[in-house]
Amino acid sequence: MQLYLSIKAIHVGAASLSIALFCVRLYWSVRGMAVLQQRWVRTVPHVIDTLLLAAGIGLMLMLRAWPQQQPWLAAKLVGLLIYIALGSVAIKRGTTPARRLLAGALAIGVFALIVGAARMHSPWSWWGA
Numbered sequence: 001m002q003l004y005l006s007i008k009a010i011h012v013g014a015a016s017l018s019i020a021l022f023c024v025r026l027y028w029s030v031r032g033m034a035v036l037q038q039r040w041v042r043t044v045p046h047v048i049d050t051l052l053l054a055a056g057i058g059l060m061l062m063l064r065a066w067p068q069q070q071p072w073l074a075a076k077l078v079g080l081l082i083y084i085a086l087g088s089v090a091i092k093r094g095t096t097p098a099r100r101l102l103a104g105a106l107a108i109g110v111f112a113l114i115v116g117a118a119r120m121h122s123p124w125s126w127w128g129a
Helices: 002-031 039-063 071-093 097-120
Strands: none
Touching: 002 039, 002 071, 002 097, 071 097
16 A cells, blocks of 8 residues: 555656646747756656656556546546647747647646546546546
8 A cells, every 4th residue: 555655646746747847848938948958958857757657557557447447547648648749839849939828728728637537537527526
């Protein structure tokens, strides 16, 4: 039980760090700031997100919860793919600051839906039963 709680704490902590750093990077991207090109800014998010994903996979294995059996978990994974795509537009692929801001706001909304799916154990996120 202690191992599960430790891995869950790592997962939740990494998710919190990931979204916080995403918001900072989004601000820098919309403002066109050169800090986005610094090595640590390009590296640290990948380290955090790898830890987040590894902890999530660890929890999934420990609980024997598979996406094809747990719709809320499948919703998290689909949400993750959408979040990654929107985040890519927000941080580097958006052609204008307005597009980057819109993609970033949508990515943050998708992140909130992912958290809701996890908390409510429902694919309907915060609106689940």
